Amino acid sequence: MTVTPASSGEHEAQGPASGKGKLELRNVNKGYGEAWERQEVLTHMSLTIAPGDLTAVIGPSGCGKSTLVDLIAGFERPDSGEILLNGEPVTGPAHDRMVVFQETALLPWLTAYQNVAFGPKLRGDLKGEALDAEINRLLDKVGLAEFKDKYPIQLSGGMQRRAELARAMINNPLIMIMDEPFRGLDAMTRELMQEFFLKLFEETRRTNLFVTSELDEAIFLADRLIVLSNRPTSVRETIEIGLPRPREFHMLSSPEAFKYKRQAMEVLHEEAMRGFTRSGDQQAFLDAYRKGDEAQSDG
Amino acid sequence: MSEPVAGQPQPGVTPVQGPPAGLGMFLYKARKNLTGSTPYLMMGGIGLWLLTWWLLCEVFSVPRFEKMPGPVAVLSELFSVEPFLGISVFTQEYYQHIYLSCRRIFFAFMIATGLGVPLGLFMGWSKTVRDYAFPILETVRPIPILAWVPLAILMFAGFEAPVIYLATLASFFVTTLNTLLGVDSIDESYFRAAGCLGAKRRHIFWHVVVPGSMPFIFTGLQISIGVAWFSLVAAEMVSGDGGLGYLIVDAYMNNVTVPMVIGMITLGFVGWITSALVRLVGNRLMQWRVRALALEGR
Ligand SMILES: Nc1ncnc2c1ncn2[C@@H]1O[C@H](COP(=O)(O)OP(=O)(O)O)[C@@H](O)[C@H]1O
Numbered sequence: 001m002t003v004t005p006a007s008s009g010e011h012e013a014q015g016p017a018s019g020k021g022k023l024e025l026r027n028v029n030k031g032y033g034e035a036w037e038r039q040e041v042l043t044h045m046s047l048t049i050a051p052g053d054l055t056a057v058i059g060p061s062g063c064g065k066s067t068l069v070d071l072i073a074g075f076e077r078p079d080s081g082e083i084l085l086n087g088e089p090v091t092g093p094a095h096d097r098m099v100v101f102q103e104t105a106l107l108p109w110l111t112a113y114q115n116v117a118f119g120p121k122l123r124g125d126l127k128g129e130a131l132d133a134e135i136n137r138l139l140d141k142v143g144l145a146e147f148k149d150k151y152p153i154q155l156s157g158g159m160q161r162r163a164e165l166a167r168a169m170i171n172n173p174l175i176m177i178m179d180e181p182f183r184g185l186d187a188m189t190r191e192l193m194q195e196f197f198l199k200l201f202e203e204t205r206r207t208n209l210f211v212t213s214e215l216d217e218a219i220f221l222a223d224r225l226i227v228l229s230n231r232p233t234s235v236r237e238t239i240e241i242g243l244p245r246p247r248e249f250h251m252l253s254s255p256e257a258f259k260y261k262r263q264a265m266e267v268l269h270e271e272a273m274r275g276f277t278r279s280g281d282q283q284a285f286l287d288a289y290r291k292g293d294e295a296q297s298d299g
Numbered sequence: 300m301s302e303p304v305a306g307q308p309q310p311g312v313t314p315v316q317g318p319p320a321g322l323g324m325f326l327y328k329a330r331k332n333l334t335g336s337t338p339y340l341m342m343g344g345i346g347l348w349l350l351t352w353w354l355l356c357e358v359f360s361v362p363r364f365e366k367m368p369g370p371v372a373v374l375s376e377l378f379s380v381e382p383f384l385g386i387s388v389f390t391q392e393y394y395q396h397i398y399l400s401c402r403r404i405f406f407a408f409m410i411a412t413g414l415g416v417p418l419g420l421f422m423g424w425s426k427t428v429r430d431y432a433f434p435i436l437e438t439v440r441p442i443p444i445l446a447w448v449p450l451a452i453l454m455f456a457g458f459e460a461p462v463i464y465l466a467t468l469a470s471f472f473v474t475t476l477n478t479l480l481g482v483d484s485i486d487e488s489y490f491r492a493a494g495c496l497g498a499k500r501r502h503i504f505w506h507v508v509v510p511g512s513m514p515f516i517f518t519g520l521q522i523s524i525g526v527a528w529f530s531l532v533a534a535e536m537v538s539g540d541g542g543l544g545y546l547i548v549d550a551y552m553n554n555v556t557v558p559m560v561i562g563m564i565t566l567g568f569v570g571w572i573t574s575a576l577v578r579l580v581g582n583r584l585m586q587w588r589v590r591a592l593a594l595e596g597r
Pocket residue numbers: 032033041059060061062063064065066067068
């Protein structure tokens with residue numbers, strides 16, 4: 001079975017927010033600095049994140065992936081263009097869009113339990129025993145039941161990531177935004193986290209925007225892969241990942257996965273080259289590179 | 300859940316049954332302390348210092364040191380029931396001086412903290428407040444406390460108020476500046492995470508700005524209580540009525556050196572105790588910080 005955006009709506013919804021968050025960017029532009037220091041980061045960025053899908057975004061480092069996250073989360077405002085969540089413009093941070101940050105952003109002065117409780121307690125939309133039960137359920141789900149009274153510093157990297165997932169999930173957001181969430185973990189933990197996160201996603205099918213710089217990770221997790229161009233950044237290519245669900249690691253070595261990988265690699269490589277030779281004679285370099293490539297495939 | 304979860308206790312390891320309570324905990328801590336090298340090095344350090352002092356002043360009477368009171372003279376006076384020069388641990392007067400100084404420090408420290416911490420927090424949190432207050436703070440801060448003495452005497456009546464004012468002033472600047480730096484030190488991602496979770500501006504102040512700057516605030520408070528002692532003694536010397544600073548300068552006026560040294564040593568001890576108290580309160584309030592430092596082996 002291939003999960004395509006069209007069929008994802010039929011997935012059984014488990015949480016109230018499952019398969020409900022549709023995010024649209026229309027011609028978004030964002031740059032930093034003024035006058036001669038002005039630097040365009042995102043230009044004419046248009047994309048749609050379908051409800052219930054996991055959309056991975058990949059691009060060269062420094063191309064503006066975190067900037068994109070900041071805009072969608074509402075931490076920053078676009079210079080022009082529109083960002084719409086279920087048709088409503090995004091005006092600032094709110095708990096319908098949860099961000100899981102690149103480095104851990106658990107509040108260090110709160111225990112794992114208190115961190116998860118933070119959002120609902122502030123807003124007052126879950127209280128007392130109901131809140132306690134929900135926190136314990138989620139901590140149990142992410143395997144931290146025994147560590148609920150530990151402070152973030154006392155948790156391993158993988159545990160911190162899982163606590164952060166629980167802290168996001170309890171708010172039942174329409175969309176989860178994850179900015180290279182597993183960067184900095186060791187290879188083994190990273191793989192475990194990918195598997196764990198994938199199960200969580202396949203269970204709930206909560207709309208997800210997953211930013212990464214690892215191609216394998218993107219193909220393993222995503223329904224759709226958006227490849228960004230170099231700066232000034234826009235969408236360079238969109239690849240539908242048709243691998244069946246539930247996903248397994250071995251699928252990454254299937255010919256199909258290889259095809260997606262090759263397709264993305266080509267674009268990424270070209271973009272990386274373009275960035276690399278920006279200051280020099282870019283076109284000449286690219287031509288030479290292409291010629292070399294052709295010669296290789298001929299021979 | 301079936302997936303492997305990193306960091307769960309392994310089956311073979313039996314966990315220690317919770318922390319002991321009351322006396323058990325005290326004995327555990329005492330034993331743990333005595334097995335380390337810290338207490339022995341500390342005693343060794345103090346011993347070496349006393350020995351050097353004793354050799355210099357009382358055994359060899361090295362030139363320029365022969366007029367100074369040695370440790371034997373000082374300690375025998377300090378612990379004598381009928382002190383020759385009127386000050387020892389058995390006299391009412393000794394405690395009166397300590398009490399007067401401590402009371403002044405208490406007021407000065409409380410006022411400085413009560414004003415400095417909120418001011419620092421607001422300056423760190425709001426750019427408007429910072430732009431408004433920072434230039435004045437930075438201009439007034441470098442003025443030495445002694446330069447303030449005449450003005451303090453003109454401004455406040457009596458003996459008590461000018462002395463407390465001077466001690467407050469110095470520690471107020473330290474506290475404010477450290478609190479401000481504390482707010483600056485908070486990682487932007489904590490503000491963002493809180494905003495994402497639905498925190499309004501006032502929530503962010505109470506749940507991010509205040510706890511996030513705590514480590515810097517308490518570092519500042521430890522420095523500030525030390526600075527309060529410095530300026531208190533200076534103030535007591537100039538315009539005091541009683542207190543350890545007064546004891547020192549009074550002994551000097553009367554040409555007796557032993558009570559002077561007693562005053563100095565007492566000051567050192569009392570100052571040490573007060574900053575240990577501040578540290579204790581800080582650790583109580585910042586359990587997360589204590590754990591973090593413990594993990595780093597400190
Ligand atoms: N607040 C900011 N002020 C100025 N420049 C910024 C800011 N945030 C990001 N940038 C710039 O935008 C570019 C993209 O950064 P970022 O979005 O973090 O890239 P990525 O996440 O893809 O590595 C970088 O060149 C960075 O210097």
